Amino acid sequence: MIRIKDIAEKANVSTGTVDRILHNRGRVAEDVRQRVLEIAEELNYKPNLLARALVSNKTYHVAALIADPSEDSYWQAPKEGIEKAEDELKQYGIRITKFFFDPVDADSFSTAANKVVSKAFDGILIAPLFYRQSLAYFNKWRRENIPFVLFNTHIPDYEPLMYIGQDSYQSGLLAGKLLHYGCSETATLAVIHIEEDILNSSHLIHKEQGFKDYFAQDGLANRYEILQIDLQSNSQQTIPQQLNHYFKSAGNINGVFVTNSKAYIIAEYIQQRKLQHIKLVGYDLIERNLHYLNSDMISFLINQNPKGQGYWGVQALADHLIFKKKNNPIKYLPLDIITKENLHYYIEADS
Amino acid sequence: MIRIKDIAEKANVSTGTVDRILHNRGRVAEDVRQRVLEIAEELNYKPNLLARALVSNKTYHVAALIADPSEDSYWQAPKEGIEKAEDELKQYGIRITKFFFDPVDADSFSTAANKVVSKAFDGILIAPLFYRQSLAYFNKWRRENIPFVLFNTHIPDYEPLMYIGQDSYQSGLLAGKLLHYGCSETATLAVIHIEEDILNSSHLIHKEQGFKDYFAQDGLANRYEILQIDLQSNSQQTIPQQLNHYFKSAGNINGVFVTNSKAYIIAEYIQQRKLQHIKLVGYDLIERNLHYLNSDMISFLINQNPKGQGYWGVQALADHLIFKKKNNPIKYLPLDIITKENLHYYIEADS
DNA sequence: TTGTATGCGTTATCAC
C-alpha cells in the first residue's frame, strides 16, 4: 500500500506538500504540483481511510427528518435502520438527531424542517413526503453546501447527495407479473389506492402505470381487465361499503394490487366476505400485513427494505462526511418478493 | 468515547497496564486487574477498531477453497464476492489466495485442500462439497486453531467459525408455495434432480423434503400429486427422451421444481415441446437460466446470493482476524425470489 | 510488576 510518505520521497518533497496538493489547499508551486499528481497517479495512491477517520475525530451532527412511527408504523423500520447505522458509526463521530412529522400533515413537515434549519447540521437525511414544502429547504441547503440525502420519495433536480429508495414504476410491473402468474388465462384485476391523495403522490401513479404497462404487453392486452379503485374513509360510505359496490359492479375480481402498505384492509374484507380465491399483492412488512400474509389472505408483499433505506441513507452521509468517498447519486434497493415461506429472512435481517 | 487512557487515569495506572489486562497478557497484580476490569465495565469501554486496525498493520493470509468457475459457472458468483471483499479489506491487510477444484471430482478437492494445508494460512474459507473428504481437514484446522468458515454446504459438528449459506429445507417449502400459487386447485407437480448424486447431497434431499412438506399441509394433501424424477445424462437415453417418458406416463404435469441450477434444461424441453403452460421454478441466476427467465419459460428462480456467500465469508474471517469481533456461528442468507421484473436489482447488486 | 516511548497514515498547525 502506497502512503503519502512514499509519494513525498519519490517527489523529493515533504508529506505536508503532498497533502496540500492532494487536498487542493494551494500554496504550492505549479511544477511540484504536476509532478506529485503524476506520481500519485502512477503509484495508484489510495488514502488509508482508517487513518483519515482516526485523525479527524470531529463530531458530525446529522439530522434525520422522517415521519413519526407512532402515526404510521411503516416508519418504524427506517427509524431502526437509522439507529443501526448510528450505532455503527458513532465511534467515527456521527451523531444523529431525529425529527418527526405527521405523514399526513404538510404543516408538521414544515415545522420539523424549520427546526432542522435552525440548528446548523453537517448533513441531513430526509424523507420528503411533501413535494411543494420540500423545495425551499433543498434550495437553502444547496446554497449553504449542506449535503442532504433523500429517501423513500424521490424529488429530482435539486442535487441531493443521493436518493435511496424504490423504483416505483418497476414495482408496479412486478406486481403485475405476480398477479398474472397467479391468475388464469383471463381475469379482472383491480389497482386499489387506499387513503391517499393520489395527485400529490407521484410514486403511486408510477406504480399504477407500471402495473398497467405489464398487462399492455403482447398477448395480454385483451385478456385482462384492469380496474382502478380509490378508497377514502372520509366519504359517506365506509370502505367495506365502497368495496361492496365495486365488487358487485365488476362481476368477478380475481386479483387485487394495493399500491401502499394498507393491503391488510383488503385482506380483512376478503376474509370476512369469504373471497379467499382472490389473489392479493401489496407492499411492506408491517404487522397487520404480516398477519394476513401468514394466513394466506395476502399472496405476496413487495418489500422496499425501509430499514435499509434509513441505514444506507446514514451510511451515504457518513461516506461523504468522514471518508470523503463519492457515491452514486441514486441507489435503488431491490424489490424483494415476500411470502410466508421466506418472510423471516427479511424481518430478522439484523446483521 | 472512552479510551484506554481514560481507564488508566481513573485506575491510577498506566495505559500499558490497562492494555495488558484487557488483552490477558498477564504480568499484572491481581488487585489492579480487578479494579481495571471493573472500571472498564463501568465506563463501557469499547476499543476503537480504527486505531486497532491501523496499528496492527499485519498482513493476514486467507485461503479460499471453492469450485472452479470454468467447470461450473455457478461458482463465478462466489468468486466475485470473495474478490469484492478482498478489494474492500486489503487496506486492512487481508490477502486472499484462491484454490479451485472440480465440483464433480472429490480427488481434485483433496488435492486443493492439501495445497492449503501446506501453506500455513491465517484463515480459510471453504465450500466443502465433499463431506467425507472434508472432515480430516476440519479436524486439523481445529487442532491448529486456524479459523475456517464454511459456505454453500453445511457440515455441522466441526465448529467452523461460521456457516454461511442457504436453508435448503426452507427453499423447498418456498418452491412449493410458488408452484401452488401458480397452479389451479388441483395439479400434478414434479421435483426433478438433474445430474446429481442425490444420496451424497443432503441439501437436495432437504429441498425435496421441504417441497413435499409444503403440499402435506392441511387441505392440500389430496389435491396435489408430487412426482420425483431423477435425470442423468449418462444412461442409455438422452435427457429429453427420459422426459418424454415421464411426461407421457404422468398424463399432465402442471408444474416443475428443479432442485439445482439446471432448470434451463427443463426450460429448453418445455420450449421445444411447446409446453408453455407448465410452471417452472429453479435455482440460481446463471446465464442459461436467465435467458429462459426472460422469455417466461422459467417462472421464478430462487436466488441464494452466491456472491454474497463469498463476500460475507471473507468478511466473517476479517471480523475475526482484524477486528476480533464475534459473529453468530450461522448465517442464512435470504431466499430471494427472482422474476424477470426484479432481476436486475440482483445481478447489478454491486454496492 | 509497571510505566514510557514509539509507530501506524493522515491531517493540521506553525515556523521558516
Next chain:
DNA sequence: GTGATAACGCATACAA
C-alpha cells in the same frame, strides 16, 4: 511555498 512536527487511539518493545 515548504517542511517539520504533533495528534488521533491503540499496541508493543523496552526500560525501570
